[in-house]
Each structure stands twice: as C-alpha cells, then as structure tokens.
C-alpha cells in the first residue's frame with residue numbers, strides 16, 4: 001500500500017491469542033491490548049501504565065552513590081567549597097538546580113557555573129577551569145550532564161589536588177580510571193538495560209534521594225525534584241518507556257501538588273501538564289536562552305525567590321524565545337533547499353554564518369517534518385560546528401564516536417537521537433560521505449515500511465480517544481501516538497493556516513464528519529493531493545491528543561494518504 005509520501009503502510013501482525021489474553025487480564029479494549037503488544041510493552045510496563053499512583057516507590061541505586069556521597073560529606077564537615085558545573089540545556093539546568101536547592105539546605109559553601117555556549121562551549125575545558133579556580137578555593141567540582149569524556153580536564157583537576165564527581169549519561173568513549181574522581185554514569189555497566197536511558201537529572205534526583213537519607217534530612221522537598229527529572233527526560237529525548245515512564249508519571253503527578261511559580265508561570269496553568277506541553281512549550285523556552293548567549297538565565301529564574309525578580313526573568317526569557325523563533329524561521333527559509341532535502345536519505349546542510357546556537361533545534365525541526373536524520377553545520381571561529389538529530393534505528397551518538405576514531409572530526413559526543421561535533425572545514429565532505437556510507441549500511445535494501453495500528457472509523461477513534469488514549473501516556477519518544485487507517489473519506493471543507501498547514505473537515509460514508517489538521521503540508525505532495533481531491537481517500541491519521549489536555553473538540557492529524 002504505497003502512500004503519497006512514498007511509505008509502504010502495513011498493519012503489524014500480532015497473534016490473536018495474545019491480544020485476547022491481555023484484553024482479559026487487564027480488562028482493556030481489544031484495540032488497546034493490540035497497541036500494547038505492537039509497542040512491545042512488558043507485563044510490568046502495562047501494570048505501571050494502568051496503575052499510575054505508585055509514586056514514592058521509585059528508586060535507583062548506583063554503586064557510585066556511596067563514594068560520591070562521602071566526598072560531599074567531607075566538604076560539609078571540613079567546610080570546603082563545592083562548584084556545581086552544568087550544561088546549558090534543560091537537563092543541565094535541572095540537574096544543577098536540584099543540587100543547588102539541595103545544598104542550600106545543607107550548611108555547605110558552594111557556587112554554580114553554567115558555561116556560555118559561545119564563549120566556553122559544551123562541558124569543561126582547561127582554560128575555563130583555570131579561570132574558575134583562580135579566584136576560588138574549590139575542593140570539589142560536580143559536573144552534571146557533562147564531563148564523561150573530559151579526560152584532559154579531569155587530569156588537570158586531579159593534578160591541582162581537586163576531587164570531582166561526574167553525574168552524566170553521555171556515551172563513554174573510553175573508560176579511564178581516575179584517583180580522585182567518582183563517575184556516576186549508568187553506561188559504565190551496560191548490563192542493567194533498564195537504566196541505560198536515564199537522563200542526568202534523573203540520576204541527580206536519585207542521588208539527592210540517597211543523600212537525604214545519608215544526611216537524615218526529613219524536610220527536604222524531593223517531590224519537587226521529580227518534576228525536573230520528568231521535564232529533563234522529555235527534553236533530552238530519552239525513550240518514554242519502562243523506568244522513564246514511571247519518572248515522567250511521578251513528576252507530572254507531583255507537578256500538580258508543588259507550588260513552584262518559577263516554572264508554572266511559563267505554562268498555561270489551565271491546561272493539564274503533558275509531554276507535548278513540555279517538549280513544545282517549556283523546553284524550547286528554557287533552551288532558547290543559551291542559543292542566544294544567555295546561558296545562565298534559566299538557572300537564575302529557577303533559583304530566584306523574589307516575586308518581582310521571577311517576573312523579570314520570565315519576561316526576559318519569553319522575549320529571548322520570541323527572538324529565537326524569528327532568527328530560526330529566517331535561517332530555515334535560508335536553508336530550505338527542498339530538492340536537496342527530498343532527494344537525500346540523510347539531510348546534510350552546511351551554510352556559513354548561521355547562529356550556531358540554533359543548529360540543533362533546526363535539525364530537530366527537519367527530522368520532524370521529513371523523518372530523516374539531519375546534520376546542520378556552520379563555521380564557528382576557525383572550525384566547523386555540527387549539530388544533528390536522528391530517527392529510530394540510526395544511532396548518531398555512536399556514529400560521532402566512530403568518526404572521532406577515524407579522525408574525520410575533532411571532537412564530539414551525544415546519544416542515539418542527538419549529537420554534536422566539531423571538525424575542520426576541509427573534512428566536511430569526508431564527514432558527509434562517512435555518514436551516508438553508514439546510513440546505507442544500516443538501511444541497506446531499505447524499504448520505507450511503517451506500521452499503523454489498525455483500520456478504524458471515526459466513531460471507534462472517538463471512543464478510543466475518550467476512554468483509552470491516556471492509558472498510553474506519557475506519549476513521546478519511543479512511545480509515539482498510535483497511527484490508524486481510516487478509509488473512504490471525503491473532504492468537505494478546507495482552509496490554509498499560516499501559509500503552511502491545512503485544516504479540513506472530512507466526512508465518511510455514514511455521514512460522520514471530523515475536523516482534521518495536516519501540519520507543514522503546503523508545498524508537499526500530500527498537501528497538493530488533499531487540496532485537489534475530488535474523490536474519496538484513505539487517510540493515515542493520529543488522534544490529536546491536545547484533545548485530552550484542552551478538552552477541545554476531537555480532531556485528527558493527517559500524517560499521510562493512500563493514493
């Protein structure tokens with residue numbers, strides 16, 4: 001069944017016996033049972049999803065918590081100073097904030113530092129460390145969401161007699177043994193598969209829980225921290241499955257109970273908190289700061305107590321975000337070489353003098369629209385910087401690691417879905433070829449097959465949306481909103497929105513009608529087809545899950561159509 005977008009849509013064959021078994025065991029519908037099986041949910045995962053209120057039981061133990069806690073206890077006892085060093089994204093801010101808040105309750109002297117994306121770059125470097133150490137007598141540095149591969153920097157600190165704790169989840173390029181450094185990174189021991197996808201903030205959250213018992217702090221509000229673990233998990237594009245699912249569910253549950261205006265004012269309090277609100281509203285606002293050179297602003301907002309200053313920081317952040325959107329749209333229109341994008345399996349664009357802080361967000365925009373891995377490059381001082389985002393099945397964190405080994409790029413890192421690197425200008429073509437060779441190896445004989453869950457009609461979808469869609473939450477990365485096929489639709493009304501999207505009303509043979517949205521389709525084959533349609537058409541759709549959050553009218557999102 002080839003579609004307008006060139007996809008071969010199929011329905012996943014699931015044994016009838018298994019569908020029936022789940023249906024009875026969990027007292028759920030046939031459709032939901034099938035979707036759980038399609039997504040490979042384990043029994044435990046189904047149980048967690050159906051019984052959300054099992055909070056406070058979340059525990060993660062890491063062998064390195066104990067030695068790391070000793071370093072902190074030593075600082076408290078001996079009145080030594082700590083520096084928290086974070087990353088300039090939601091995961092980094094959240095990790096830094098939790099430690100900041102936690103240390104504020106202890107009698108310990110500490111500072112924090114979020115590097116400037118343009119001046120300092122990602123993670124620590126020796127020049128920066130030298131500067132930070134010059135005026136301060138730090139004994140311990142805690143790196144959060146960075147540091148895993150900072151071998152030179154750790155050696156430098158150890159030589160200076162400092163101790164370090166690294167709390168990070170980035171892929172480890174080479175495991176090094178350090179004398180005075182504790183590395184908390186689940187990827188050190190990759191056997192416990194369940195925990196390989198924790199973001200840095202989740203690690204810090206569990207570490208804070210561990211410290212609470214160590215320091216016998218009864219009044220520390222760990223609840224608030226779980227919300228930060230949830231938003232960092234979502235914004236760092238961690239798979240929303242198994243343990244991460246519980247973390248997000250717990251964080252959202254606690255969000256409703258905590259009074260934390262610093263964050264709540266960024267979200268419309270009338271609507272329920274959801275993964276899409278976090279990834280499309282909260283995340284981009286917080287991340288926009290470092291993209292335009294205000295790396296420490298989100299943290300300033302999080303740690304602010306005075307109401308007037310909270311307002312000031314929020315307004316500043318919102319202004320920066322609007323500016324970011326403008327520059328982003330301008331850049332995208334500058335890069336938009338449609339034929340190059342449509343004719344290649346991997347999007348690879350180099351353009352001079354674009355804002356390097358926006359590379360990643362533009363790459364993820366392209367992945368959303370075209371469903372292809374995307375690499376965006378620009379010049380930065382004397383080198384080239386690249387930021388990339390990927391699709392399931394193409395691990396670009398590993399790809400970057402291989403490219404470093406082959407000396408194609410200078411340095412870089414990341415995880416499966418998002419990575420960054422820097423390279424010399426004369427290596428751009430080598431890098432492009434390297435990526436394409438790897439992509440073709442993995443997707444050899446690649447037939448663009450995708451699966452829809454099942455054929456449904458407007459009535460059955462409405463009932464599923466009302467009663468069961470929320471039993472799949474949190475929807476997002478690796479746990480996507482299910483896709484359905486609906487046949488024989490007529491388009492009875494059509495409207496172009498903001499020059500890029502379509503809003504239409506479809507009607508089936510039983511005269512049932514429904515509002516549909518098709519995003520970013522103007523100028524594409526799908527858009528043309530929908531706009532010129534005279535006959536009936538079979539559509540590939542998702543339920544717009546804003547429906548649950550805003551209680552607005554039921555509507556569908558058109559993803560594709562069968563010619």
Ligand SMILES: [Mn+2]
Nearest residue numbers: 091145200236
């Ligand atoms: Mn992270």
